[in-house]
Amino acid sequence: MKVKFRIRRFNPEVDKKPYWGEYTLDNVEPTDRILELLHRVKWEQDGTLTLRRSCAHGVCGSDAVRINGVNKLACKVLVKTLDLKDGGQVQVEPILGLPVVKDLVVDFEPFFDHYRAVMPYFMPATPRPGDGRERRQSPEDRARFDDTTKCILCACCTTSCPSFWASGEYVGPAAIVNAHRFIFDSRDGATQERLNILSEESGVWRCRTIFNCTPACPREIEVTRAIGEVKLAIQRNGR
Amino acid sequence: MDVKTHQFDVVVIGAGGAGMMAALYASRGAKTAVISKLYPTRSHTGTAQGGIGAALANLDEDHWEWHAFDTVKGGDYLTDQNAAETLAREAIDAVIELELMGLPFDRNPDGTISQRRFGGHTNNQTKKPVRRACHAADRTGHMILQTLYQNCIKEKVTFFDEYQAIDLITNDGKVCGVAAVCIDDGEIHVFHAKAICFATGGWGRLWETTSNAHSLTGDGPALVWRAGLPLQDMEFFQFHPTGLYPVGLLITEAVRGEGGVLINDKGERFMERYAPTIKDLASRDVVARSIYLEVQAGRGIGGKRYVHLDVRPETVNRYLAEAGEDRRVDAAYILSKLPDITDFCHTYLGIDPTKSPIPIQPTAHYGMGGIPTNLDAEVISTGAGTVVPGLYAAGEVACVSVHGANRLGTNSLTDLIVFGRKAGKAMADYARQADFVPLPANPAGKIVAEIERIRKSSGKTKPYMIRQEMQKVMMDHVSVFREAPGLQKALDTVRELKSRYQDDLAVDDRGMRFNTDLLEAWELGCMLDLAEITTLSAMERKESRGGHSREDYPKRDDVNFLVHTMAYPEKGGIRIAHDRAVDLSLGYQPAERVY
Numbered sequence A: 001m002k003v004k005f006r007i008r009r010f011n012p013e014v015d016k017k018p019y020w021g022e023y024t025l026d027n028v029e030p031t032d033r034i035l036e037l038l039h040r041v042k043w044e045q046d047g048t049l050t051l052r053r054s055c056a057h058g059v060c061g062s063d064a065v066r067i068n069g070v071n072k073l074a075c076k077v078l079v080k081t082l083d084l085k086d087g088g089q090v091q092v093e094p095i096l097g098l099p100v101v102k103d104l105v106v107d108f109e110p111f112f113d114h115y116r117a118v119m120p121y122f123m124p125a126t127p128r129p130g131d132g133r134e135r136r137q138s139p140e141d142r143a144r145f146d147d148t149t150k151c152i153l154c155a156c157c158t159t160s161c162p163s164f165w166a167s168g169e170y171v172g173p174a175a176i177v178n179a180h181r182f183i184f185d186s187r188d189g190a191t192q193e194r195l196n197i198l199s200e201e202s203g204v205w206r207c208r209t210i211f212n213c214t215p216a217c218p219r220e221i222e223v224t225r226a227i228g229e230v231k232l233a234i235q236r237n238g239r
Numbered sequence B: 001m002d003v004k005t006h007q008f009d010v011v012v013i014g015a016g017g018a019g020m021m022a023a024l025y026a027s028r029g030a031k032t033a034v035i036s037k038l039y040p041t042r043s044h045t046g047t048a049q050g051g052i053g054a055a056l057a058n059l060d061e062d063h064w065e066w067h068a069f070d071t072v073k074g075g076d077y078l079t080d081q082n083a084a085e086t087l088a089r090e091a092i093d094a095v096i097e098l099e100l101m102g103l104p105f106d107r108n109p110d111g112t113i114s115q116r117r118f119g120g121h122t123n124n125q126t127k128k129p130v131r132r133a134c135h136a137a138d139r140t141g142h143m144i145l146q147t148l149y150q151n152c153i154k155e156k157v158t159f160f161d162e163y164q165a166i167d168l169i170t171n172d173g174k175v176c177g178v179a180a181v182c183i184d185d186g187e188i189h190v191f192h193a194k195a196i197c198f199a200t201g202g203w204g205r206l207w208e209t210t211s212n213a214h215s216l217t218g219d220g221p222a223l224v225w226r227a228g229l230p231l232q233d234m235e236f237f238q239f240h241p242t243g244l245y246p247v248g249l250l251i252t253e254a255v256r257g258e259g260g261v262l263i264n265d266k267g268e269r270f271m272e273r274y275a276p277t278i279k280d281l282a283s284r285d286v287v288a289r290s291i292y293l294e295v296q297a298g299r300g301i302g303g304k305r306y307v308h309l310d311v312r313p314e315t316v317n318r319y320l321a322e323a324g325e326d327r328r329v330d331a332a333y334i335l336s337k338l339p340d341i342t343d344f345c346h347t348y349l350g351i352d353p354t355k356s357p358i359p360i361q362p363t364a365h366y367g368m369g370g371i372p373t374n375l376d377a378e379v380i381s382t383g384a385g386t387v388v389p390g391l392y393a394a395g396e397v398a399c400v401s402v403h404g405a406n407r408l409g410t411n412s413l414t415d416l417i418v419f420g421r422k423a424g425k426a427m428a429d430y431a432r433q434a435d436f437v438p439l440p441a442n443p444a445g446k447i448v449a450e451i452e453r454i455r456k457s458s459g460k461t462k463p464y465m466i467r468q469e470m471q472k473v474m475m476d477h478v479s480v481f482r483e484a485p486g487l488q489k490a491l492d493t494v495r496e497l498k499s500r501y502q503d504d505l506a507v508d509d510r511g512m513r514f515n516t517d518l519l520e521a522w523e524l525g526c527m528l529d530l531a532e533i534t535t536l537s538a539m540e541r542k543e544s545r546g547g548h549s550r551e552d553y554p555k556r557d558d559v560n561f562l563v564h565t566m567a568y569p570e571k572g573g574i575r576i577a578h579d580r581a582v583d584l585s586l587g588y589q590p591a592e593r594v595y
């Protein structure tokens, strides 16, 4: 089938302001991924179209974009899921709330700064076991934070969050998800420090439970639920 | 063009598992920088699914010696036995170290790290599969990558994210730095360093059907080659038996480890014929060839080029019962052990693997060859093992050679951690006693000229045309089975494509900022170099061993070819020599490989 692409273009080197580029592709299969089609536009029609990508199957988190107004990984969206008619149109834009570097590429530094700010690393609660082996953890304790270990830092959640759009100071759901992963890990001993960071002005209380983030997550993490658990932990002064 | 210069004791190129492990260790003793063309968490290590191999013996009796032997046998005896020993011995401590860094492994009821079966890993006495693959669901690589990045943040490792290395700089034959382009603004930077480590991963994008990321274009081996150094065992590239049909993305061996079986169009579990003892859990080269033969014999599903991987509980339980095992599985168990696989099947095919079988075909997966190193991750320049001072390599890009002619599943992640750590320690030691080799005059002159040539190229051939032709010819003639006429055709095609790449390239984007059009074209140059070397190496190995199967030489030939291939760059071309001996120090003599 034939599909039209309407792609938000902006190269600050040459363009005064952003514009919509329009491209038509023939011989599109229902099982084609949007990433493949963006590649076809770039390779066959206009090499200047710029995007990030790597793994092509939804695990590296490189290619978050807005497809028909919704945050998605371009490599995880199949044409057939968009309900297009022959000659139908797909609109692709950069994710919102981060500065555009060029076309679909945004500046991830502010996003990673928020991530780094929540101590996203293991701070052991106990010394190394004397037998030179692993720390033990029960399957139940391990299951407690399983959901939030799945995060690939794609920014789909944070850049769909109205509170983040309103203020880039807000650490955003992705950072909270990653804090959750450690706060609820029974082996970790820095719960209080993380809760202190997240109860600051820029922390969890900026979340108004608007719920945009959860459906945006391509890893199906229950983002709002994780945020709720962190809020509760702050109120209870511990996990 | 303006060139910025930085100085570090140690520069690591690549931020996957190997690169970050090396960086963590190096930065504890030396001023270290990591440069990576991707944000570290985007590296391909994050896609590794099934597990990391170590003889922890948490569930079954196991010994590092068994792991070492399986590695040697899996590698069809081309594995260096001293390297297999290092890998298997140090694996245990390496996996424990990851756990202590916070890695959330799955757990056994007693709280120890959970382990499962994987192809080619056996109890050496009973020959039955052993549970050796330590895992975190089916996203073990993701957890390793995240955990290492988290620890790098904790230890304040210096990163240059989205900087792409494009030249290895030497002065009078001595390694002294790296030139890299800052992707964001297109500026060229020179990193002056005492020690440099390549950890740039694989090059599966040489082939049409692959499990590898778009970014795996073999930049590292190409840079080393262009600096006048050899590459080892490049003909050995692993085709993983179970790539999702038709996209090629990987369906982990853990599916078979959990009890999944391969079924042909007649409903037969055909691996019973090819590997009577461990069946579907035979080594990857064996399974990939079996699938290929089934398809050739017209037993692909509906006559097409794929077979089924069946992990429906009723199928798994039937074969478990047949094997006399007590264990039974249900859909919830399969889902909990293979959540990502379930998601892939759902997203890309619209099927639920607990209800329908998964269509699969072999897919280009892993480079056993690469930059030759010794056990301390030092790069060597001759078959005799001459060390190149200050140059290191670790991870998939390196050839120690621990994987020989065919890598066992779970051994790459182990390799990254064990040899990444060795590289980091060795570089910190080296930097302490070595001086900087001065940079040559105009260190980036040649590479800036090459980049400008590509930027301004105005021929008629777009990079994707050359790339697709290369990928197709490599898939047709340099994949699971090979023979002389096909290899010759591949070589001729690749050479013709190289000349078009030089003379007729067309790049659209002339800008500086985030110019991926230019960088993709540059990467294509790397792939063409590696395609030529791979094909020539394959032509000169006139036997079948592991991942290299010659239809015209179907037998393994230990008299003439129990030796590594070295490809040397020489004026006017490539010289292939079989001058690097295989280490046999554990005393495992080549035997026929039956599974």
Ligand SMILES: Cc1cc2nc3c(=O)[nH]c(=O)nc-3n(C[C@H](O)[C@H](O)[C@H](O)COP(=O)(O)OP(=O)(O)OC[C@H]3O[C@@H](n4cnc5c(N)ncnc54)[C@H](O)[C@@H]3O)c2cc1C
Binding pocket: B013, B014, B015, B016, B017, B018, B019, B035, B036, B037, B038, B039, B040, B043, B044, B045, B046, B047, B048, B049, B050, B051, B052, B053, B140, B141, B163, B164, B165, B166, B199, B200, B201, B202, B211, B212, B213, B219, B220, B250, B252, B365, B366, B394, B395, B396, B397, B409, B410, B411, B412, B413, B414, B416
């Ligand atoms: C789908 C899949 C599943 C797998 N599952 C398993 C498994 O279960 N168990 C197992 O043991 N192995 C598995 N493997 C193999 C294993 O994951 C890889 O071999 C391994 O992760 C490679 O790690 P690495 O650190 O060498 O390189 P990578 O993780 O690929 O990292 C390469 C790094 O180099 C950087 N880089 C590349 N070129 C340049 C350049 N020019 N300049 C700057 N930076 C550059 C990249 O940015 C990246 O950071 C799997 C592989 C795949 C594809």
Ligand code: SF4
Binding pocket: A160, A161, A162, A163, A164, A172, A173, A206, A207, A208, A209, A210, A211, A212, A213, A214, A223, A224, A227
């Ligand atoms: S639930 Fe909170 S974090 Fe999620 S989108 Fe709404 S405000 Fe943002």
Ligand code: SF4
Binding pocket: A150, A151, A152, A153, A154, A155, A156, A157, A158, A173, A174, A177, A216, A217, A218, A219, A220, A221, A223
């Ligand atoms: S929580 Fe989900 S959407 Fe947010 S960054 Fe992580 S993976 Fe992406």
Ligand code: FES
Binding pocket: A053, A054, A055, A056, A057, A058, A059, A060, A061, A062, A063, A073, A074, A075, A076
């Ligand atoms: S390209 Fe990796 S997530 Fe889409």
